Amino acid sequence: MASTQYSGSAASAGASASDGLARLALKVDSLVTGLNGIAYLALATILDSFFGFATAVQYPVGAFLVLYALGVLAVGTRQEINRMGLTAVIAANGLWFVLSLVVAASGVLDPTGIGTVWIVLQALVVGGFAALQYAGLKRL
Numbered sequence: 001m002a003s004t005q006y007s008g009s010a011a012s013a014g015a016s017a018s019d020g021l022a023r024l025a026l027k028v029d030s031l032v033t034g035l036n037g038i039a040y041l042a043l044a045t046i047l048d049s050f051f052g053f054a055t056a057v058q059y060p061v062g063a064f065l066v067l068y069a070l071g072v073l074a075v076g077t078r079q080e081i082n083r084m085g086l087t088a089v090i091a092a093n094g095l096w097f098v099l100s101l102v103v104a105a106s107g108v109l110d111p112t113g114i115g116t117v118w119i120v121l122q123a124l125v126v127g128g129f130a131a132l133q134y135a136g137l138k139r140l
Contacts, residue, residue, distance in 0.1 A: 019080075019081045019140055021135055021136035022081055022086055022139065025076075025129055026073070027076045029069075029072050029129040029133070030069045030070070031069075033065050033069040034069030034073075036065055038062070038066060040058045040061055041059060044059055050112070050114060051114060051115035052111040053111060057109060071089075075088075081140065083140060086140075090134050093126050093127070093130035097123050097127040097130060100120070100123035101120065101123050104116050104119040104123070
């Protein structure tokens with residue numbers, strides 16, 4: 001009879017080895033998103049002229065990002081990753097990716113050149129998180 005030996009905190013905490021990619025992608029997403037939101041809130045007056053985004057846009061977006069990051073963290077730190085929760089995060093990230101590119105292309109926020117580059121880079125990072133999370137979902 002073969003026995004399986006588990007080591008590490010993930011196995012002892014009840015997490016399956018197959019959820020490692022999803023869990024990592026969720027945690028990194030939460031960290032990056034939370035820091036981005038905090039930056040929008042704390043540096044709105046500086047970023048206003050740098051990126052061209054009005055503080056009236058940055059404050060609600062920053063607050064949303066902080067709250068969203070907490071939700072993503074909640075999905076990523078559960079003992080067992082909820083597939084529906086992970087799917088919702090993937091969908092939200094996909095939507096953010098698409099809408100960010102629409103905003104950058106339309107110039108609706110009247111961003112500076114640096115602001116437009118920032119929107120596109122941010123979209124690519126979020127799209128990358130969505131792709132990693134989707135790959136993680138397929139492993140569950």
